Each structure stands twice: as C-alpha cells, then as structure tokens.
Amino acid sequence: MKILVPVDGSKYSRAAIDFIASRTTLAGASPEVQLLNVQLQVPVRAARLIGKAAVTDYYEDESKKALKGALSALKRAGLAASADYAIGHPAEAIARHADESEADLIAMGSHGHGALASLLFGSVTLGVLGRTKKPLLLLRGDGPAPGDSLQVGIAVDGSGYGVAAASYVLKHLPLFGAQPKFTLIHAVPEFAGSTMPDMAGIALPAYSAEEIKAMQQQAFDKAVEPVRALFDKAAIAIDAVRLAGPAGDEIAAFAKKRKLDLLVMGSHGYGAVKAAVLGSVAQRVAAHCATPLLLIREA
Secondary structure (H helix, E strand, C coil): CCCEEECCCCCCHHHHHHHHHHHHHHCCCCCCEEEEEEEEECCCCHHHCCCCCHHHHHHHHHHHHHHHHHHHHHHHHCCEEEEEEEECCCHHHHHHCCCCCCCCCEEEEECCCCCEEEHCCCCCHHHHHHHHCCEEEEECCCCCCCCCCCEEECCCCCHHHHHHHHHHHHCHHHHHHHCEEEEEEEEEECCCCCEECCCCCCCEEEHHHHHHHHHHHHHHHHHHHHHHHHHHHHHCCCEEEEECCCEEEEEEEHHCCCCCCEEECCCCCCCCCCCCCCHHHHHHHHHHHHCCCCEEECC
C-alpha cells in the first residue's frame, strides 16, 4: 500500500502522522509511506538577489525541519518512510505527487473552520479534493490516535460509491487493524411526512405505518445487500444499521454516538472551481462531527 502524507510541521499534519504511526498491523504489512513537504516559491526578485544555490539550500533546510519530526515518529513505530519536498502551490503539488506516484491513499490533517460548506476544511484540503480522485483520509482535531483495531462505519447509499468504498476497505484491510469492527450505515427516507388529499381536500397520510416500515426495509436492503455480499465473500463479519431521516445528519449523529474511529464514504465531488467539492451528504457529515473521514472519490 502506498500512502502519501503531506507534512508542514503543524499539529494538523502531525494528526495524520500519529494515525499512520498507530497502525501496528499496517506496519507489519510493510506499506510504502511517502512524506511530502511543499515549500512556497521564493519570489523571483528575491531569488535573483540571493542566488540559485542559496535558494536551493533554503528549500532543503526548511523541508528538513518540517519533515524531521514526522520521520522520527514513523521510525519509532517501525515504519520506514521516504521524504521529499516540492515547490509551489501546496494543493497542486500534493495532488500531482499523489497521481504521479500512484498513491493508494493520501492521509491529511485538516483544521476546518466551521459548519459552512466552503469552510469545513482548510483551503489546502479543499484544493486537493478538487484536483485528484485519489482516496483521501481527512483527520481533524488533535485528540489521541486510536488503537490498532478500529471501529469503522461504511456509509452506503445504494450507488456505486458505496460498493467502491467497501472494495477499498477489503483491499487494504491492514489499514484498519488486526480485529476491526465494520458497520454498514444507510439512512432511509422517513416517508411519514408524505400526504395526499381526500375528496374534501384534507391532507391525509399517504402511507400506513406498516407500508412505511416495508418501504424503508426495502430501501435499506437494496442499498446494503450488494456491499454486505462483498464482506460475506471475504468471510468478514459485518453489522448493518438502518437510520431514518436526512442522511448526512443521521450518519454524523451515529458516528458520534457510537464513537467510531473512522467513517468511510464514497463522494463524487464537483470539481476544483466550486468550494463544495464534496457531495452533499459528506458535507453534512463533515459539518456535524469530527470523526476521521476516508473519502473514496471514484465509483
């Protein structure tokens, strides 16, 4: 497994390092961990004044400072890592490096700013999301890293993104520990608010309680069964939980209540121009809980 970890020396990038360093089972699988520090380009006029050699020395010295702690933390965890630096726009450099190195995962710390869609994550994170389709693990907050075996929620919606998320998990099981616990999560529509007028024009419930229950179960089975089948084929036990209501809000509440270590979601994104580079459900989840998110960008 190839893992790219952007490092800038901040506590946010340290959150990503701590997470990777806590993966005891992953270390035993000998992953290829690549650290990348991105240096902003020295202004052209300043570069001309101090000379090319001095500028190069500056880039190398600054990148070594930023990378030193990360390399040491991974070494203590038994993980070998390579380190490199790039010059330019951080998001562009990270996305380009991930694509060129054919990384299986980008692991990033992201501070976030609040509940507004365009401010859920820092600008670099948004830029990376808009520039690459590589799976992206977003770690927020500065709490302690989890233990080796994780409690993992996999959000499915009946689309190919849920199947893609499950397939990624099964392909990279060491990332989740020796004895992870997986739960499929699907939020069904409530249906209860649906009404129809009677002959007098009075709104009446469109469905009975029994009909609503049957429709919800049908929707749940349709979304969950293709993903459950993948885990059954791999002989891995998995639970499934049916929620009801707005998907983003319900999934976020469930992740907090169950204290999930990680939430895996498929996300189509919209592109680099718009601030809302996440799907609407992923936006709502990110706005309402700080659970680490693993976003699978391609179905």
